[in-house]
Amino acid sequence: MKTIAFVTQKGGAGKTTLAASLAVAAQDAGESVAVLDLDPQQSLTNWAADRTAETPAVDYLEPGAIPQLPSILKALEGRGYTLVILDTAGIDSTGTHIAMQAADLCLIPSRPTKMDLRATRATYEAAIRMQRPFLFALNQCPPQPNNPRATEAAQALSMLGLIAEPLIMQRADHQDAFASGLGVTEYASDGKAAEEVRHLWVWLKKSMKGKNHGETVKTKLVG
Numbered sequence: 001m002k003t004i005a006f007v008t009q010k011g012g013a014g015k016t017t018l019a020a021s022l023a024v025a026a027q028d029a030g031e032s033v034a035v036l037d038l039d040p041q042q043s044l045t046n047w048a049a050d051r052t053a054e055t056p057a058v059d060y061l062e063p064g065a066i067p068q069l070p071s072i073l074k075a076l077e078g079r080g081y082t083l084v085i086l087d088t089a090g091i092d093s094t095g096t097h098i099a100m101q102a103a104d105l106c107l108i109p110s111r112p113t114k115m116d117l118r119a120t121r122a123t124y125e126a127a128i129r130m131q132r133p134f135l136f137a138l139n140q141c142p143p144q145p146n147n148p149r150a151t152e153a154a155q156a157l158s159m160l161g162l163i164a165e166p167l168i169m170q171r172a173d174h175q176d177a178f179a180s181g182l183g184v185t186e187y188a189s190d191g192k193a194a195e196e197v198r199h200l201w202v203w204l205k206k207s208m209k210g211k212n213h214g215e216t217v218k219t220k221l222v223g
């Protein structure tokens, strides 16, 4: 079983939106997925309440229960889940650190703005301190061709670590799917947002299998 934690203290980066759609896409691709909502805002829990599909499994973990995360993950593995996705609150808290520590991979979404990129710092520094593998995900990139914003942001982030592929564009499908309790691949299966999220899952799966992210990140930082 693999565990991916969506983390960054920056609110609105897309942790919850991507967690929901990635969970659906991974389930569709054959994984048995459980999603744990560690954010007292409970956006993901509310999304799940709007769903009719029984998968992926979604549960809320209140702050007091987060220290039990390692044993909860063990229990989920025992029940046959192959992927757990953690959605965390947009604060640099003990709960977030427990999630990062328990994860095989910390995924740090960021919008392609200077303010957002800077706000990832506390999170990737925490990941480095904890020796946890991390990747950036550039989200809400302008979909217009040749827009330099995403390229410049990708260049800045690539000095610090790996960026997940593909870049995720700003697309209304993400907002409309979430509002309907759906992942983008369920909402508009042939759409570009769906294509990007399916690609993201394939890339992440391959990446978790094949690479030691920690070493890659270290190389990047000294290189």
Ligand SMILES: Nc1ncnc2c1ncn2[C@@H]1O[C@H](COP(=O)(O)OP(=O)(O)OP(=O)(O)O)[C@@H](O)[C@H]1O
Binding pocket: 009, 010, 011, 012, 013, 014, 015, 016, 017, 018, 039, 041, 043, 088, 089, 090, 091, 139, 140, 141, 168, 169, 170, 171, 172, 174, 175, 178
């Ligand atoms: N790729 C995208 N295209 C369009 N809208 C997006 C995209 N990703 C996220 N959004 C929108 O951006 C807003 C913030 O996203 P989201 O709630 O997922 O961020 P978050 O990181 O979970 O924030 P918080 O820290 O407050 O929990 C939402 O309105 C969501 O619909």
Ligand SMILES: [Mg+2]
Binding pocket: 015, 016, 017, 039, 043, 087, 088
């Ligand atoms: Mg959220």
